[in-house]
Amino acid sequence: MKGLRWMFSALAVLVAGCSSPAQVFPGGAQFDYQLGGGYEPPEGVSVVVRDATDDPAVGMYSICYLNAFQTQPQAAESWRAAGLLLEVDGRPLADPDWPDEYLLDTGSASTREAIAARIAQDILQCAKNGFDAVELDNLDSYGRSNGQLTFEDNLEVAKMLVKQAHDLGLLVGQKNAAEESSRLRDIGFDFAVAEQCVEFDECSTYTIAYGADVLAIEYLEGFGSDDPCETPDRPTSTIVRDLNLTMPDDPAYRYMAC
Template identity: 50%
Template sequence: MRRFVGGAAAAATMIALAACTASVPTADPTDFAASLDGATFDYQLGGGYAPAGDVTVVVRDRSDVPAAGLLSICYINAFQTQPDELEDWPSDAVLVDDSGLPVRDPDWPDEALLDISSPTGREIVVATVGEWIRQCAEDGFDAVEFDNLDSFTRADGRISVDDGMEVAASLVSIAHAAGLGAGQKNAAEFAVAFRDQAGFDFAVSEECAAYDECSAYVETYGAGVLNIEYTDNLPRPFAEVCTDADSPPATILRDRALATPADPAYVRESC
């Protein structure tokens, strides 16, 4: 889960700018958004579980298995390290500050930014994440969503938007070659650029209603938008979010931890 943090840095950047096979395959991965028209989905990054009967699309982590019989999307943290995985990356692929320490996401300090500012770093990231993408395809997922595309906004100028766009385009190309749709995660301000320059097919948004970003996604991807709102940051009652003309039809309400139904904290409602 990530939230795009806007502000001066974002403004400056804008200026600078377990089934083995899926049961609902996408014949042309670039048409994946069409598969989401009328979808009801669940966001299960906290652990897979049996979806409700009305669910047609499920998002799970790349370490999980796809939901049998449903359209399945594979979550990949493509531009930052996962918690406790910093040591898995070679030093050339980790962004460091002037003191030589890893640059960390201020909102998620257990994640370090990957260094895509150099050809060597970009090559390592594309090769590593590319293998994850191909594994998602082998596992039976139908699409991937790439998180932290906007890591350049947290890099204090050490990474450029062009660096991010170049890597994103490479990853989208790998996904398409593997027969997978490719989804933009958050970063509403850059939706048009990511679609047109990197080739993304759909979007996964967190809290577009809470941050007044829904129209940016819908105007860019049409029906190809999956939106998650969270119980701890609802701008108004969820029923009102659902009737808002700007809200993507595929909008759900989840608990922040994305708990499983066995946890008392679990919440899932759907528009």
């Protein structure tokens, strides 16, 4: 059924002659963020985010996670072989918080086009697998580039990826770069996935641009005994999870919907 829904959405796009997908994001819905592995969603959940290597959640609005501006750990060598990693003194530049992820080099037109072409294949696979939308992570990677990349570099890649997703009937979610939400909304992003916006006091930056179309994840480790759900300006769709996004059979697993 999900495959048929995707086909009809894509057909509607072609008939309309535009690049916007023929669907509406389920803003305000309860969701789950399952990047650590797919499992039966908690009661009340209707939106689920899973990694691109996982299957969409049956019967749910399903979002496909893609690391669009940095490498997944298992894919770093193929990106380096293609000459698409940002390097400093001949060594790939890693994200300091995730040292097994390396920054993609969005600094030239040729590398941007090559990066977008590779990520476009992942977007296509998300569509074929039956996902409804994609989440593009690490839009803010330029801030970790030691000044070698700019937001404009990443924006150009984002434009290409948004068009690719929309042409396939998928909605597109912003991840990170909260301060650029309005500009990203303007180029076609449909919703946002906000990590720790309560903790970092930036939820309104997302909601001004996207209204109720914001999925917010807060991590217990950032709050101690405080309850992020008590924050008055948090997005309607806010959940609390454990930092490693573990599965329910793990003692560290935590899930709470605000």
